[in-house]
Amino acid sequence: MFLEHNSQLSFYRLPFGAVTCGTEVTLRLSVSGAGIPHSVRCIISEDAGDEQTLDMAFVFEAVGASIYSCTVIMPSQPQLMWYYFVLEYDGGTVYYGNNPLCLGGTGESSEEVPVCRYQITVYDKEYKTPEWFRESVAYQIFPDRFFNGNQNGDFCLNRNGIIKHEWGEMPYYKSEQFGGDYLSNDFFGGNLKGIMEKLPYLKELGVSVIYLNPVFKAYSNHRYDTGDYETIDPILGTEEDFSRLCSEAGKLGIRIILDGVFNHTGSNSKYFNKNGEYDSIGAYQSESSPYRDWFRFGKTRDDYECWWGMKTLPHTEETSKSFQDYIACGENSIIKKWLRLGASGWRLDVVDELPDFFVRLLRENAKAVYPEAVMIGEVWEDASNKISYGERRGYFLGDELDSVMNYPLRSAVIDAALMRIDAPEFSKRLMSLKENYPPQAFNACLNMVSSHDVERIFTLMGGVPKPADKDEQAEFRLLGEAYELASKRALLVAALQMTLPGVPCIYYGDEIGMEGFADPFCRGSFDWSRTENNVFAEQYKVWVRLRNETGALKRGEFEPVYAIGPVFGFIRYTEAEKYIIIANFSSEFEKIRLDAGRFGAREIKSVLGEEHRTSPDGIYWIDMPEHWVKVFAVQ
Numbered sequence: 354m355f356l357e358h359n360s361q362l363s364f365y366r367l368p369f370g371a372v373t374c375g376t377e378v379t380l381r382l383s384v385s386g387a388g389i390p391h392s393v394r395c396i397i398s399e400d401a402g403d404e405q406t407l408d409m410a411f412v413f414e415a416v417g418a419s420i421y422s423c424t425v426i427m428p429s430q431p432q433l434m435w436y437y438f439v440l441e442y443d444g445g446t447v448y449y450g451n452n453p454l455c456l457g458g459t460g461e462s463s464e465e466v467p468v469c470r471y472q473i474t475v476y477d478k479e480y481k482t483p484e485w486f487r488e489s490v491a492y493q494i495f496p497d498r499f500f501n502g503n504q505n506g507d508f509c510l511n512r513n514g515i516i517k518h519e520w521g522e523m524p525y526y527k528s529e530q531f532g533g534d535y536l537s538n539d540f541f542g543g544n545l546k547g548i549m550e551k552l553p554y555l556k557e558l559g560v561s562v563i564y565l566n567p568v569f570k571a572y573s574n575h576r577y578d579t580g581d582y583e584t585i586d587p588i589l590g591t592e593e594d595f596s597r598l599c600s601e602a603g604k605l606g607i608r609i610i611l612d613g614v615f616n617h618t619g620s621n622s623k624y625f626n627k628n629g630e631y632d633s634i635g636a637y638q639s640e641s642s643p644y645r646d647w648f649r650f651g652k653t654r655d656d657y658e659c660w661w662g663m664k665t666l667p668h669t670e671e672t673s674k675s676f677q678d679y680i681a682c683g684e685n686s687i688i689k690k691w692l693r694l695g696a697s698g699w700r701l702d703v704v705d706e707l708p709d710f711f712v713r714l715l716r717e718n719a720k721a722v723y724p725e726a727v728m729i730g731e732v733w734e735d736a737s738n739k740i741s742y743g744e745r746r747g748y749f750l751g752d753e754l755d756s757v758m759n760y761p762l763r764s765a766v767i768d769a770a771l772m773r774i775d776a777p778e779f780s781k782r783l784m785s786l787k788e789n790y791p792p793q794a795f796n797a798c799l800n801m802v803s804s805h806d807v808e809r810i811f812t813l814m815g816g817v818p819k820p821a822d823k824d825e826q827a828e829f830r831l832l833g834e835a836y837e838l839a840s841k842r843a844l845l846v847a848a849l850q851m852t853l854p855g856v857p858c859i860y861y862g863d864e865i866g867m868e869g870f871a872d873p874f875c876r877g878s879f880d881w882s883r884t885e886n887n888v889f890a891e892q893y894k895v896w897v898r899l900r901n902e903t904g905a906l907k908r909g910e911f912e913p914v915y916a917i918g919p920v921f922g923f924i925r926y927t928e929a930e931k932y933i934i935i936a937n938f939s940s941e942f943e944k945i946r947l948d949a950g951r952f953g954a955r956e957i958k959s960v961l962g963e964e965h966r967t968s969p970d971g972i973y974w975i976d977m978p979e980h981w982v983k984v985f986a987v988q
Contacts, residue, residue, distance in 0.1 A: 354386040354462075355418075356449045358438065360471050361458045361784050371474035371737070371749075371791040376427045378473065382409060382438050382449065385418040390442040393421040397436040399428060400745055409438075427475045431750035433738060435470040456785040474737050474789055477751025482797040485608070486698070486727040486755065488907040490851075490897055491562040491858040492555055494548060495805050496589055497574045498878045499861055502546025510587050515540055521880065523827050524574075524873040537573035541878045545590035545598050554884070556605045558864060559897035562856070563602065564610045564700055564729075566805055568595065571619055575805070575876075577702065578619030578665055580631070582680070582687045592694065599695025608697035610727065613688070613715070615680055616706045617659065617666040624648075625667050636667075646673045660703075671711040681714045688715055689722045698727030700799075704754070705732055705741040712753045729799055732757040737789040749794045759798040759855060761786060766802060766849055767813055769921070769938050770842045776921040776938070780913045783853070787911065796854050796908070802846055803860035805876055809869045810860075814842035819870055826870045838940075840866065840889050841980035845936060847893050848982035851900035852925065852934045854911045864893045899960065899984065905930045914952070920945050920977055924952055924987075931987035933957065937977035947973045949987070956988035 358381065359365045367379045380395055393411075398404040409421035427434065437450035450467020451460045457471065501508060501520070509515060516525065516539035528535045548563070555563065567576035570584040585595050599609050620627040624644040626635020636644040637654055648667050649658040660666040669676060680687050688699065699719060704712060712730070719726040730748055732739055736757040739746045748754040765782040768774045774782075787795055802810040808819075815831040815838060831839050843866065850857040860875075861867075865883040869875040884890060900906050905925040909932075915922030919939035925932050931952060937943050949957070950971025957973065958965045961984055966973055977983065 354384070354442070354444070354447065356438070356440065356447065356462050357383040357418075357459065358449060358471075359459045360451075361788055370788045371476055372427055373478035373480075374427060374429050374431060374475055375478075376475075377424055378427060379422060379424045380409075380436065381412075381420055381422045382440075383415075383418045383420055384440060387419075387440065387442045387444075390440050392439075392441045394439045395423050395425070395436055396439060397425055397434060400433040400435070427473065430475075431477045431747070431752075432475055433745065434473040434475055436473070437467045437470045454781075456781045457788045458781060458784060472738060472789055474749065474791065476749060476791045480749075480751030480791060480793060482755040482793040483698075483725045483727045485725060486562065486856060487793075487797045489561040489608075489856050490559050490900060491564050491610075491799060491856055492558070492560040493564045493566070493801065493804065493858055493860045495543075495566045495575075495861060495876050496545070496548070496568055497541050497543045498876055499543040500547030500551050500879060500881070501542040502544055502548070502550045503542070506542065508540065508542030508544065508588055512588070514538060517542070518878075520878050522878075524876055526823050526827055526873050537575055537873075540574050540588060542588070543878070544588065545585070545594040549594075549598050549601055552602055552605055552607065555607060558859075558894060559901045560859070561606055561901075562608050562610060562697075564799075564858065565612060567612045567614055567702075572621045572665075573619075577614050578617075578621065579614050580619050580622040583690070595691075596694045603695070609695060610698045610700055610729070611691055611696045612702060613699040614702040615669060615671075615711075615715075616703050617668050618647075620659075620665045620667055643675070646670060647676045660706075671708055677711070677714060681711075681718045686718060688719050692719060692722045692726055697723070697725070698729065698755075700729040700731065700758075701754075702731055704730035704748075704757075705739060705746060709744070709747050709753065712748075716753055727755050727797075728753070729756040729758065730754045733760040735761055735786065735789060736794075749791055751791075754794070756794065756797040756799055756856070758804070758858075759786075759800045762798065762800055762853070762855070763802050763807075766846055767810075770814060770846055771816060772919065772938055772940075775918060776916040779921055779938075780916040783911075784913065787854075798855040799858045800850050800853065800855040801858040801860060802850060803863050803875065805860075806872060807875065808871050809867055809875050810846055810863055811839050811843045811866045812868045812870060814846065815839035816842075826874055829870070830868060838980075844889065844892055844896070845938070845980050845982055848896050848934075849936060851896040852906055852932075852982075852984065853923075854909075854925075857897075857900060859897075864897075865890045895961065903930075903932065905932050914949060915945060915947055917945065919943065922947060924949070926952070926987075932960070933985045933987060934982065935975065935977060935985075936982045937979065940979050942979060943977040945975050945977060947975055949973065952987060954985075954987045957985040958988055960984040960986055 393409040395407045407423045409423045412422045451469035455469040525539045570581040570586045623631035623633040627637040634642045636642045636648045658668040736748045769779040815835040866889045909925035909927045922935040954971045956967045
């Protein structure tokens with residue numbers, strides 16, 4: 354007996370993917386070798402509700418298989434729905450559910466109720482994400498490490514307890530370098546004036562969004578230990594500098610997105626004030642502090658909840674009305690203030706540690722000031738079905754996030770580029786996201802491959818094992834064949850970033866091949882000497898330019914067209930244009946047979962080469978060099 358359901362084919366599930374509330378969804382199951390079953394049923398349930406059993410009717414026979422069908426109306430409230438199938442016949446009972454990786458598509462039969470069930474994301478029909486963001490190329494800047502715009506290069510500003518590095522030195526990476534505790538108080542002096550000075554560089558690169566890691570006053574160089582949400586860190590500049598940055602960037606068509614760290618503050622902050630350095634009565638200092646109910650204390654003031662056990666990062670209490678007003682709801686709230694000063698949106702740090710109601714408050718109040726503000730969440734998994742602290746999160750149901758950092762795509766791209774997975778597996782991972790995410794969210798995902806939290810893509814693409822010793826990591830550089838291999842693979846990854854759906858995000862320095870393992874090695878100072886006569890950088894710019902100049906790559910539909918062995922191909926298309934992109938992840942030459950007839954591809958022309966081919970049936974034999982990407986315009 355053989356059962357089949359493929360949630361990614363319209364024959365089996367119509368319409369495809371996530372749907373709006375109240376949509377009628379038709380589900381089909383193909384059955385062969387079972388004779389006439391006693392019953393064929395679909396078991397469907399709301400995320401936390403009772404199961405509903407639907408009888409599936411025989412509708413027709415196709416290629417020796419009996420096709421059974423049922424139609425279900427999605428609920429009126431946004432949520433996830435789950436389903437699987439049950440067939441009873443003379444030989445017993447068989448179940449059919451999602452595949453073991455829960456990636457959607459073709460599932461598998463079992464003798465027990467499936468653990469992995471098929472997902473349908475049901476979202477609010479009013480859900481919108483900003484169009485300007487979906488068509489952008491983003492650039493992430495770790496402010497301390499980008500550029501110092503002060504003419505004399507100084508940046509201390511009479512601050513005590515700071516370690517000053519010379520530009521280009523290695524960031525401190527061991528506790529003993531800080532004197533015993535890992536303090537992250539070593540600085541290089543990058544600032545807002547420096548970013549302003551380099552705006553022409555970013556414009557030439559093709560950037561239209563700058564995502565800034567935290568810029569508010571803090572003790573550390575990373576500034577995730579916020580000291581004062583109302584004040585730009587003096588080392589970076591002033592409020593006027595920030596407003597001017599937004600203005601000058603805007604003149605070049607570049608928007609600014611801020612990093613919002615609202616799950617915790619710094620212990621050395623005006624709100625907690627554990628060190629007594631602020632002119633305020635902090636929550637740590639007194640039970641009568643106006644900030645006392647912002648934090649979670651036990652029996653003593655030293656017994657307070659903190660982020661991942663780090664005593665320098667006390668947890669905030671999002672149920673506090675005064676905290677809600679200060680951050681989100683008040684007329685002069687933090688969210689609103691910085692949008693009014695020129696920001697175009699927020700990236701929400703560790704959003705899965707913020708309760709859903711608070712994320713909704715952030716979105717509602719941001720959109721009230723600027724309806725086109727973008728709200729991006731830091732989520733490392735599939736954001737449509739994320740469970741955090743035992744609760745299903747509602748990020749993409751319509752009233753929370755517009756976008757997330759696309760770590761699942763990052764993982765898939767890296768695994769494919771390093772040949773840890775083949776093209777069919779790569780395709781399955783991409784299609785799972787397309788299936789589970791509302792299209793407006795899928796096309797707004799922040800497609801990053803490096804960040805301040807993970808290894809740089811160039812280092813990973815060398816394929817060299819990570820040294821266990823920190824000193825060895827600090828000294829590590831790719832050389833010879835490993836460097837050449839990394840260059841090829843990193844450009845292939847950049848090509849996919851610029852051609853796949855979503856918003857490509859360049860981590861500062863990736864475009865010039867900067868190297869580094871994870872924090873702090875991925876946070877080195879930008880090597881400006883490598884921006885001139887850099888072959889890698891020039892090739893990188895070609896892919897950014899192609900993305901910016903091609904409507905189908907910015908807003909087109911996406912569909913895989915080839916996935917065999919190490920070669921993956923897909924099409925991006927609008928009503929006006931079609932492009933076929935083919936990537937060879939292998940270190941070997943590959944010759945593929947591409948059947949693009951169903952897309953009307955009777956003539957194709959290479960966008961970045963000289964190939965110009967015609968075929969009456971849309972079938973082409975295409976040569977794919979090692980670690981290579983080709984882009985064909987369908988004529």
